[in-house]
Amino acid sequence: MQPDDLNRIAKQIRLRDLQAVFEAGAGHIGGEMSSIDVLTALYFRVLRIWPDQPKHPERDRFVLSKGHVALAFYVTLAKRGFFPEDEISTFLKPLSRLNGHPNCNKVPGVETNTGPLGHGLPVAVGMAKAAKIRGAGYHTYVMTGDGEMQEGSNWEAISSAAQFGLNNLTLIIDHNRFQQGAALKDTNNLAPFGSKLASFGWDVTEINGNDMSEIVPALEKRTAAPHCIVAHTNKGQGISFMQDTVDWHHKVPNAEQYKIAVAELSETL
Template sequence: MQPNDLERIAQQIRRRDLQAVFEAGAGHIGGEMSAIDILTALYFRVLRLWPDQPKNPDRDRFVLSKGHTACALYVTLAKRGFLPEDEIATFLKPHSRLNGHPNCNKVPGVETNTGPLGHGLPVAVGMAKAAKLQGASWRTYVMTGDGEMQEGSNWEAIMAAAQFGLGNLTLIVDHNRFQQGAALSDTNDLAPIRPKLEAFGWDVSEINGNAMSEVVPALERRGARPHCIVAHTNKGHGISFMQDRVDWHHKVPNAEQYKIAMAELAEDLR
């Protein structure tokens, strides 16, 4: 798919994600909106996978380490054919398999359970190392939040990936500059992220993570070293009153806000 096609799909995913969070009365919509362009590019262009064979051993692996944005992953998986699209209406409801954090034992297409921050990248390093030991061609991708990069376990994994020469591993940092309750700059400011990863021996790209023309080539980049994409994104991207507002990390729109947001997200679909 070309960037224009991917942008249209991303907008459709944003609208369905917004609807699901509104109807469920819970979710992490700000960080979902910032990550959806990357998820769309991964699942509709970059990842080698088969929705009817979610455990095919030759598939590429994707780990959503920022597991609190699970709804965006569920909508993307459903759009790609891993789930019935009408199942999204069960998000967070009793007995639904679409919980607040992804569960690999219940949801096809989910590679590992995530939720506790700082776990996804270490797991992804193990996956990439396993592929290298097996001589397999599949690749591993993992997305973390920028606030999540404050976890020490991530930096241990970063050191290990460089030591093992995991050129089959891509880390995407959703650098939307906000975490729960505060801006990154007001907590434990990691910016600039790029030189820190480069100091550990990683290949690093720095992009606008909400511009498909930059997202796609960065995700398709290949090399001998592990690759980190520092994706500069906007919290609540595409919705004017949510964008770059820390309170929309874990907040649900009321009926009037929902109407405004759906209208704004519809503009690019005309």
């Protein structure tokens, strides 16, 4: 798919995500909106996957380490054909398999359970190392939040990936500059990330993480070392009153706000 096609799908995913948050009365909409462009590029262009065979041994692996944005992941998986799109309406309802964090035992396409921050990257390092040991050809991708990079387990994993020469591993940092309750710069600001990852021996690419023309080539890039993509994104991307506002980490729009957001996301669809 070309960037225009991917942008159209990303808008559709954003709109369905918004509707589901409003209907459920819960979600992490700010970080969902910032990550959707990368998720769209992965699932509709980059990943080698078979939705009808979610455990195909040759599939590429994707780990959503920032598991609190599970809804954006669910909408993407459903739209790609891993399960029926109408199941999104069950998000957070009793007995639904679409919980607030992804569960690999219940949801097709989910590689590992995530939610406790700092766990996804270490697991992805293990997946990439396993591929090296077995001589498998799959590539492993993992997305973390920028606030999540404050977890020490991530830096142990970063060191290990370089030591093991895991050039079959791509880390995407969703650098939207906000975490729960505060801006990144007002908490434990580890930015800039690029120079730090490079000092560990990683190849680093910095992009506009809401621009498909930059996202796609970065995701498709292959390097001699583990690859980190620092994706500079906007919290609440695509919805004017949410963008770059810490309140929208997990705030739910009221009826008037919902109407405005639907109108904005529906433009050019």
